Amino acid sequence: MARRYDSRTTIFSPEGRLYQIEYAMEAISHAGSVLGVLSKDGVVLAAEKKVTGKLLDMSGSKEGGYGGSGEKIFLLNSNVVAGVAGITADANSLVNYARQAAQRHLYMYNEDIPVELLAQRLCDLKQGYTQYGGLRPFGVSLLYAGYDPHYQFQLYHSDPSGNYSGWKATCIGANNGTATSLLKQEYKEDISVEDAIELVLRTMSKTMDSTTLGSEKLEFATLTLDANKQPKAKIYKPAEIDALLQKHGLAKKDEDTDMASA
Amino acid sequence: MDISFALTGKGYVILASDTTAARSIVKMKVDEDKIKVLSPHLLMAYSGEPGDTVQFAEYIERNIRLYQIRNTYALRPPSAASWIRRTLADSLRSRKPYAVNLLIGGYDTSTHQPHLYWVDYLGTMSEVPFAAHGYGAYFALSLLDREDGLMSGSSYHDPEAPLEEGLKTLRRCLDEVAKRLVVTPEKYKVKVVDKDGVREIEI
Amino acid sequence: MSIMEYNGGSVIAMVGKECVAIASDLRLGNQALGISSNFQKIFQMTDRIFLGLPGLATDVTTLKETFRFRVNMYTIKEERELEPETFAHMVSSALYERRFGPYFIEPVMCGLQKTHDGSYKPFIAATDLIGCLNFAKDFVVAGTASSKLFGVAEGLWEPDLEPEDLFETCAQTLLNAVDRDAYSGWGAEVYVLTKDKVIKRTLKGRMD
Numbered sequence A: 001m002a003r004r005y006d007s008r009t010t011i012f013s014p015e016g017r018l019y020q021i022e023y024a025m026e027a028i029s030h031a032g033s034v035l036g037v038l039s040k041d042g043v044v045l046a047a048e049k050k051v052t053g054k055l056l057d058m059s060g061s062k063e064g065g066y067g068g069s070g071e072k073i074f075l076l077n078s079n080v081v082a083g084v085a086g087i088t089a090d091a092n093s094l095v096n097y098a099r100q101a102a103q104r105h106l107y108m109y110n111e112d113i114p115v116e117l118l119a120q121r122l123c124d125l126k127q128g129y130t131q132y133g134g135l136r137p138f139g140v141s142l143l144y145a146g147y148d149p150h151y152q153f154q155l156y157h158s159d160p161s162g163n164y165s166g167w168k169a170t171c172i173g174a175n176n177g178t179a180t181s182l183l184k185q186e187y188k189e190d191i192s193v194e195d196a197i198e199l200v201l202r203t204m205s206k207t208m209d210s211t212t213l214g215s216e217k218l219e220f221a222t223l224t225l226d227a228n229k230q231p232k233a234k235i236y237k238p239a240e241i242d243a244l245l246q247k248h249g250l251a252k253k254d255e256d257t258d259m260a261s262a
Numbered sequence B: 001m002d003i004s005f006a007l008t009g010k011g012y013v014i015l016a017s018d019t020t021a022a023r024s025i026v027k028m029k030v031d032e033d034k035i036k037v038l039s040p041h042l043l044m045a046y047s048g049e050p051g052d053t054v055q056f057a058e059y060i061e062r063n064i065r066l067y068q069i070r071n072t073y074a075l076r077p078p079s080a081a082s083w084i085r086r087t088l089a090d091s092l093r094s095r096k097p098y099a100v101n102l103l104i105g106g107y108d109t110s111t112h113q114p115h116l117y118w119v120d121y122l123g124t125m126s127e128v129p130f131a132a133h134g135y136g137a138y139f140a141l142s143l144l145d146r147e148d149g150l151m152s153g154s155s156y157h158d159p160e161a162p163l164e165e166g167l168k169t170l171r172r173c174l175d176e177v178a179k180r181l182v183v184t185p186e187k188y189k190v191k192v193v194d195k196d197g198v199r200e201i202e203i
Numbered sequence C: 001m002s003i004m005e006y007n008g009g010s011v012i013a014m015v016g017k018e019c020v021a022i023a024s025d026l027r028l029g030n031q032a033l034g035i036s037s038n039f040q041k042i043f044q045m046t047d048r049i050f051l052g053l054p055g056l057a058t059d060v061t062t063l064k065e066t067f068r069f070r071v072n073m074y075t076i077k078e079e080r081e082l083e084p085e086t087f088a089h090m091v092s093s094a095l096y097e098r099r100f101g102p103y104f105i106e107p108v109m110c111g112l113q114k115t116h117d118g119s120y121k122p123f124i125a126a127t128d129l130i131g132c133l134n135f136a137k138d139f140v141v142a143g144t145a146s147s148k149l150f151g152v153a154e155g156l157w158e159p160d161l162e163p164e165d166l167f168e169t170c171a172q173t174l175l176n177a178v179d180r181d182a183y184s185g186w187g188a189e190v191y192v193l194t195k196d197k198v199i200k201r202t203l204k205g206r207m208d
Helices: A019-028 A059-063 A088-109 A115-128 A176-186 A193-207 A238-247 A254-261 B052-071 B077-092 B136-145 B163-180 C057-078 C084-096 C146-156 C163-178
Strands: A034-039 A042-048 A073-077 A080-086 A140-148 A152-158 A164-166 A169-172 A218-225 A231-235 B004-009 B012-018 B021-023 B026-029 B035-039 B042-048 B100-108 B113-119 B125-127 B130-133 B188-194 B197-201 C010-015 C019-025 C028-030 C033-036 C042-046 C049-052 C108-114 C120-127 C139-143 C188-194 C198-203
Touching: A019 A080, A019 A140, A034 A080, A034 A140, A034 A152, A034 A176, A034 A193, A042 A080, A042 A140, A042 A152, A042 A193, A073 A088, A073 A218, A073 A231, A080 A088, A080 A218, A080 A231, A088 A115, A088 A140, A088 B077, A088 C057, A115 A140, A115 A152, A115 A164, A140 A169, A140 A218, A152 A169, A169 A176, A169 A193, A176 A193, A193 A218, A193 A238, A218 A238, B004 B042, B004 B100, B004 B113, B004 B136, B004 B163, B012 B042, B012 B100, B012 B113, B012 B163, B035 B052, B035 B188, B042 B052, B042 B077, B042 B188, B052 B077, B052 B100, B077 B100, B077 B113, B077 B125, B077 C057, B100 B130, B100 B188, B113 B130, B125 C033, B125 C057, B130 B136, B136 B163, B136 C033, B163 B188, C010 C049, C010 C108, C010 C120, C010 C146, C010 C163, C019 C042, C019 C049, C019 C108, C019 C120, C019 C163, C042 C057, C042 C188, C049 C057, C049 C084, C057 C084, C084 C108, C084 C120, C108 C139, C108 C188, C120 C139, C139 C146, C146 C163, C163 C188, C163 C198
Parallel strands: none
Antiparallel strands: A034 A042, A034 A169, A042 A218, A073 A080, A080 A140, A140 A152, A152 A164, A218 A231, B004 B012, B004 B130, B012 B188, B021 B026, B035 B042, B042 B100, B100 B113, B113 B125, B188 B197, C010 C019, C010 C139, C019 C188, C028 C033, C042 C049, C049 C108, C108 C120, C188 C198
């Protein structure tokens, strides 16, 4: 019975549901998780990379293109970084759309696009695919970590239906339930960015499927203010991620590497 | 000919514009308000080709309002001014350009800074401490240029002056125009924008 | 009255030893009436490219915003930094697009071009208002004081100047040229670009 309402994205089922949208969200809950924490002086993002293999040629992404984009964390504009969970191909298309929207705003108003406005722009696009027939919705959820002078640091989440919401700390993708309940326990209102980094890494290490954290499984970014009070996004390079994990005592244990080499 | 002045001070911008609406050599009206309130912390004085002025000012006013309705907060003064400038610059290369000169004064509630922009009908824009359009510019700008200290305690323009002193400086400009310009406007409308928003001041 | 002289303003760029310099005045006028003494005409487009836009002031702002947009879109799509020579052609084609209704700007640009062995080569260029490129080896000038700038630069410039000497040469050339031009002046700014830093200095000059 349900199949009759599955084939099209724009048709309600008798229970008043849009199955394709729900399937898209289901796809995301299997994707590598992305975690974000908002603090008073910065925002922190971390993302889990699912597919890694020694044979995959990563030399292109090592150099870093526009803001050193990796697989899951992208610089959308000088004041916004985003983490994506879901179908990577769809995400690339959305990231490109977001970057263009941000540049158009800069051109029109000579200011960095306000974070919520950028989230809205993407949600308008995503919502369109729940209504206009014949097309598949974007199978992507995003976390936006940004700064603008209106509301200072912000963290937003948007899903395939085109809904978006602001958060103090949240998680999307696999194990997001466990991660959000952990964050709920640990989050403090006046958390500093340093503590937020630690909170993100600790939560990540507890919820990720793999037992060890390392740069081949993790992407990491922060958004803070520089000396001139301008937003500064930092997407960590693999070596910097490993150094960070080392600092917080979450890196691979030495005996593990010994075992591997033995 | 329309005359408008504007100057900044400590946390405020003052805009003044004459109130005459003239056709050729005839005064049609002497209580015309030529300063639009674009948003809670943004003012725009406009002058130029009759017809174009009101049409353009209302177009800007409604679009700034639309942005505020859509996004819950208003454009900040630098962004609003940039957008208005772009509108004029695009218009310049259209079939029938608007011939409107503007002074845009605003208070940025997120950085707590006053901003004043001089904009002409070509789309030329510059952020300035004080500005004027029309024949008044030739008298007022040189007056406002004068550095303090040559006459101690005198109130030539000071970007750190309190409102009282700023209004006194404006008064000097108006008096100078009244004294030296052949055709002098009899009345001015004066508006101020600061952290508390926009208000009109009798002078 | 020429529309190129309506607002006034001048720019000069010079080549040095592993460095480049670009300088402009800060005046914005309405013919003889001065409006602002803080109107910038030089803009940093990337870490290694500077663009000077003397001419009609409305087009200074419009082109600044247009080129910022185009450079950013290039960087996003190509996922690499734009080279100065590529940028020069971008400027040229943007201006020639408006061949029969031009922007009244004569751009001057300078930068450091990456060479095959990974080092940087000084680069300067200028175009006319419809985008005809001029790649000079010594210096390029434009604006209301361009004729005077040519004269002074011809006398002061020499090859392989070190950053500090290049700054002095560029600054003195501009300052002395604009003193002979009624439409340029009211302060100046100079940028010197070397492979590891940018030196910016704002100069007073004759404020009359």
